[in-house]
Amino acid sequence: MQPLTEQLWKKLRSANPEQVEMALLRARAQGFNLKPWEQEYAELRQYIPLPYYAEQHEAVAACYAVQELDLSERELSSLPAVLANLRHVEVLDLRNNELTALPTWLNAWSNLKEVYLENNQISALSADFLAHSRLELLQLSNNQLKALPAAILGLPSLQRLDLSHNNISSLPNLEEEQLPNLSFLALNDNPISQIWVNIGQLTKLQTLQLQNCLLQQLPESICSLFALQNLWLQNNQLRHLPAQIGQLRSLELLQLAQNELQELPDSLDRLASLKQLNLKENALQHLPKLEGLASLELLHLEHNQLQHLPSDFARLGRLKMAYLQGNDLDRLPLILDALRALEVLHIESNPIEQLPDSLVDLPNLQRLFAAHTQIKSLPRRLRQKLEQLDIEGTPLANGEPQEETEQEAFSHHPTAQENEEGPSHSPKGCMLPGLGIVLLLIIALIYGVTLF
Incomplete structure (x- = not known):
């Protein structure tokens, strides 16, 4: 592709906007690279009057070989018929207009590969338009679709499909071998209560966006999406997850916030590639094993x-940020030394009274948010190492005992057994052995008694 020279661009800038538009259409048709000038081109083209295309039959016809047509943000309610002969177009950008339907002559554009239609007012698409077997990308978000056109499912080359922010309430049946190349599917922000029972046949799917729908359950076949990397399910009505969710070995992001989950399947521990897990605002009372989440960096609970x-939990060696606020936690695991990557810890609004000494030994801990807890003391070294510490609404902030001395903070180092069972407590009045011997020697010296 030839670069558009700066000298030629200066000439175009000196011309009127209409001449610029047609010159750049020709430039695209002839294979010029417009990328270095796209921003300035966008600023110029907004001044071109809409009827101009209809008046330039010959000029537009001369651009019959153009492969990319950008008519975004033009307040179009319809497309000028003069464009009908541009049948070599592969990329059609009609974003941010006022289109309610597409003209029938677009059905003849058999070379279309990418169609951008988001932010219009389209309520339906014809089956003939959706017969383009080469179509790889179809962007239809923020329109007025009430149903997913069944013909879309018959597009063999389709890789990316975005139907988010419509009013789709049900999905047509997904037949065997349909959408074999789909890698991205966005159905979020639609009143959908069920997805395909056989969604597992979309074996190339990498991103699935189903947030802000009305889903109450997921089909078991979703666990067969072995290529899936990003799964967005927040703000639904899910009460449980499929038992074999751990089969999604490629999953890196799992968004489950704002559902009705009370428990999690044990197989969650097998998501070894998972980097981000969001479970905030559910009804979880306990967690399964987490140690297998070896890649986890961000945890929302x-x-x-x-x-x-x-x-x-203390063995999540790559965890960088942990959000634990707003639970009923009265303590943290005593041994946290393995959380060597941890940078941010949120424990606000929990009835925690004491922090484990091992927090001091976390080399990357920078921010601790402990507001509205019952913490009464902090190791001095912990205060010194933190970049940000929030203890608002705690006994510390209310003027009660402020901090432990160095000796007090580090006089006890819990064992692995204590980490499981909690701290052990010596009987009241029990004195340390070394101190007892010293006292006996002093008494013996005073009264002249021989002990040995």
Whole structure:
């Protein structure tokens, strides 16, 4: 592709906007690279009057070989018929207009590969338009579709399909071998209550967006999407997850916030590639094993009903940010040394009274948010190492004992057994052995008694 020279661009800038538009259409048709000038081109083209295309039959016809046609943000309510002969177009951008339907002559554009129609007012698409076997991308978000056109499912080359932010309430049947190349599917922000029972046949799917729908359950076949990397399910009505969710071995992001989950399947521990897990604002009372989440970097558990964390929480060696606020936690695991990547820890609004000493040994911990807890003391070294510390609404902030001395903070180092069972407590009045011997020697010296 030839670059558009700066000298030629200066000439175009000196011309009127209409001449610029047609010159650039010709430039695209002749294979010139317009990328270096796209921003300025966008600023110029907004001044071109809409009827101009209809008046330039010969000029537009001369651009019959153009492969990319950008008519976005033009307040179009219809497309000028003069464009009908541009049948070599592969990329059609009609974003941010006022289109309610597409003209029938577009059905003859058999070379279309990418069609951008988001932010219009389209309520239906003809089956003939959806017969383009070469179509790889179809962007229809923010329109007025009430149903997913069944013909879309018959597009063999389709890789990306975005139907988000419409009014789709049901889906047509997904037949065997349909959408074999689909890698991205967005159905979010539609009143959908069920998805395909056989969605597992979309074996190339990498991103599935189903957030802000009305889903109450997921089909078991979703666990067969072995290529899936991103699964968005927040703000639905899910009460449980499929038992074999752990089969999604490629999954890197799992968004489950704002559902009605009370428990999680044990197989969750097998998501070894998972980097981000969001479970905030559910009804979780306990967690399964987490140790297998070896890649986890971001964990959202805020605003659940958790009373304790599993001991293997402390083995999430790559975890950078943990959000635990708004639960019923009265303590953290005592041994946290393995959380060496942890940078941010949120524990606000929990009845925690004491922090484990091992927090001091976390080399990357920078921010600790402990507001509205019952913490009464902090190790001095912990205060010194933190870049940000929030203790608003705690006994510390209310003028009660402020901090432990160095000796107090580090006099006890819990064992692995204590991390599982909690701290052990010596009987009241029990004195340390070394101190007892010293006292006996002093008494013996005073009264002249021989002890040995």
